[in-house]
Amino acid sequence: MSSPHASPRPGALSVRRLFSPGLLFALPFLVLFAVFLLWPLGQGLWMSLTDRALSAHAPSFIGVGNFTEAFQDAEMWKALWHTVLFTLISTVPLVVVALGMALLVHTGLPGQWVWRLAFFAPYLLPVGVVSLLWIWLYQPDLGLYNHLLDKLGLDGVAWLSDESVALWAIALTTLWWTVGFNFLLYLAALQSIPDHLYEAAAIDGAGAWRRLFSITLPSLSRITVVITVLQLLASLKVFDQVYLLTKGGPNNSTRPVVEYIYDVGFTGYRLGYASAISYIFFALVVLASAAQFAVLRRREK
């Protein structure tokens, strides 16, 4: 910003350089950003290097002790794995199903607004409502799903109390709850594909499938990347629906790493150790983001 209209007074110039108008506009945000994000980040990092606990005693510096403990903590790795597994089994259907729903609606199901509303409505519910609702749906004896299975002559499933099923049940709940948002993004993208492409293709004799694979899907690639990135980040921070549905059980088989951090810090009172684990998780998220960024850059080229 070397200004050609530099003020004759050098003092005023340096002040102007320091406080450029852009900076002044960003200042309110920067203040909040620093107070509520940067400072806690630094504070958390410092805490992870101490044995700070919820106690009246002063914490002492223990170096990387918390980190070495965490790397040997089987429970932490288990919880991290649950988070990663949940991210995988929730992101794929959340993208694919949303695309399917958007295509169905866009290709002209009758009663468009009903479908749009029905697909999007669950997203508007708070997590508490969703979880309480699904706890009833999953009830082994009285719940809807086991009732339906029973009608079909199948055995009931212990949806939330069977270790091999519970995480999938939570992913299913999440799918129902949040797929509407991705659906909406896809629908908007579909509506912005210019009609003349389809007309030209139809004149050239392309059938419906051909148009889908050669025009629709390629035009959606950009929004697919956006949706996948948003979804990965949303799934990685899973906590609330798990906490409300199973409290991480049975036998900790659904406990995601964020709940482990909560358990260690707030029910185990070891804030320093909990901070260390959250920084390890932070590193994982940064890695995931960096990988995405690298892939995107290659695609751009």
Added chain:
Amino acid sequence: MTGTPAPVGRPALTRRRALTAALAAGTSVLGAGALSGCGSALAADDSTVRLWDLFSGADGGLLNDMVRKARPDMPGTRIERTVLEWGTPYYTKLAMSSAGGRGPDVAVLHMSRLAGYAPTGLVDPWDLDLLAEYGVRREDFTDAVWSPTQYEGQTYALPLDTHPFIVFFHPEPVKKAGLLTKDGTLDADAFSSPDKFLAAGKELAKASGKQGISFGYVTDTAQGWRLFYGLYKQTGGVFKVPPGGPAEVDVDRMAEVIAFMAKLVDGKVNPKRLDYAAGMASFNNRQTAMILSGEWELGTFRGADKNVGAAPFPTVFGTPAVYADSHSFVLPHHPDPDAAHRRRTHRAVAALLKAGQIWGTAGHIPAYGPVTRTKEYAALLPQAHYKVAADHVVLDPAAWFAGAGSDFQNAMSQVLQQALLDGLAPDRAARAMVRRLNTFLAKPSPA
């Protein structure tokens, strides 16, 4: 930063400055408002003793009655209750407020959690001389109840009650099965060994026409551990938890107890897969004749059967022991407590303890001896029938990670559920429990 505006003259800059200044001023006003809001919430006038507790429902109503009854004993003092939901978050809130020195004047704490509170400095000790002035002395409590209140020679908790894990029964089927003594109490001899206990279950199932004994534990975070630990202590086995570990336990005896528990919930004589609520429902609907339950459910059971009977948990493995916990009063840590206000708090708590008769009607055994020695209390049935349970209470092992609402109880209950529900072999379950216990012990204490 495309479209950077050309530098502008002074007037525009002052306008921007003015805007920024206004914004900054606005922010600071907002911030100050929020902070002063916190401040006023913390402030309390001198005559008010602020109490945090976790009693809602029927218990909460009774505590209100106690506060009313205690009023003449503490002239000029008002107790202000804050009722928080029972569970793990309660202890998070209490610990956080105490660590910051901004806790209430007095709070209710499960005695089993004291090991995580006294050594960490989250609670302050009681002044026994002061309490004696208001008529509450060491001799008023049984040894079993008093000893867990001590840490490094000081008293950190004042027990309000003992709430043991006992048995409730419907008198008619139990009588029909021939398991009642002449005076209407449970025939403890008929339950005095694992085989006898299981046989008695069969008799009860016959008498009830459906099933014998309910025990709700599936997906529960404590029930399995409550039953297990009481029974294990009956075997006389050691359960030592030295800081850093490893734990000193008797794995064979643990396996023996787990095997007994698994036989008990066999799915034929007694129901197999009951969660807490279903266990209560099956007993209330008379699907079963007996239930293994905490006495705090007395009110619910009496609602379904006004004659419901109760007895201390039978001695199945030789040594009398009853799993229990105790609601107690603690003084959350204050960096510089006001002496007059502390005195007021001592007086208020002493007054509450003396009003314990009301507390007894809920089913809890009042810890303050002079209350349970009254005729009035002896007339409370079935409470008087299980009063003796207070003499043999077993609390959780004294470790910072154990106690009511802890991750530890949950972890133990999860392993037990695998043994009871999914057929994990008792000896493997016992070893899994020890492994988990050692993991807890290996973690450094927050103290």
